[in-house]
Amino acid sequence: MPEKDNDKNGAPPGGSNNENKKPPENAAPRRERKFTKTRLRKDCYQLFSVSTSTFDGATRNVKGQHTIAAMAEIIKKWLGEDAVLAMKKEGK
Numbered sequence: 001m002p003e004k005d006n007d008k009n010g011a012p013p014g015g016s017n018n019e020n021k022k023p024p025e026n027a028a029p030r031r032e033r034k035f036t037k038t039r040l041r042k043d044c045y046q047l048f049s050v051s052t053s054t055f056d057g058a059t060r061n062v063k064g065q066h067t068i069a070a071m072a073e074i075i076k077k078w079l080g081e082d083a084v085l086a087m088k089k090e091g092k
Contacts, residue, residue: 032067032068032069033067034065034066034067035065035066035067035068035071036065037059037062037063037065037066037071040055040066040068040071041055041056041059047068047071047072048071048072048075050075050079054075054079055075057078058074058075058078058079059071059074059075059078062074
């Protein structure tokens with residue numbers, strides 16, 4: 001049986017069908033993903049440069065799901081201005 005000009009995934013030779021497509025100009029902006037507090041706590045040091053105990057204190061009254069940026073703001077507010085300035089000085 002002759003081989004088809006498609007790769008194993010059914011894409012034409014030279015790439016996929018969606019390679020050069022751009023999103024339509026009127027497309028809605030992509031929303032940031034929201035995560036549970038438990039999930040953000042798991043990686044709090046990598047995401048926010050804080051320990052789990054600091055994360056727990058900063059988020060003790062926080063409910064629901066939040067974006068990483070929103071949670072970062074909650075933590076910065078809880079830490080206070082001095083801590084935020086120290087983080088900026090360290091490049092975090």
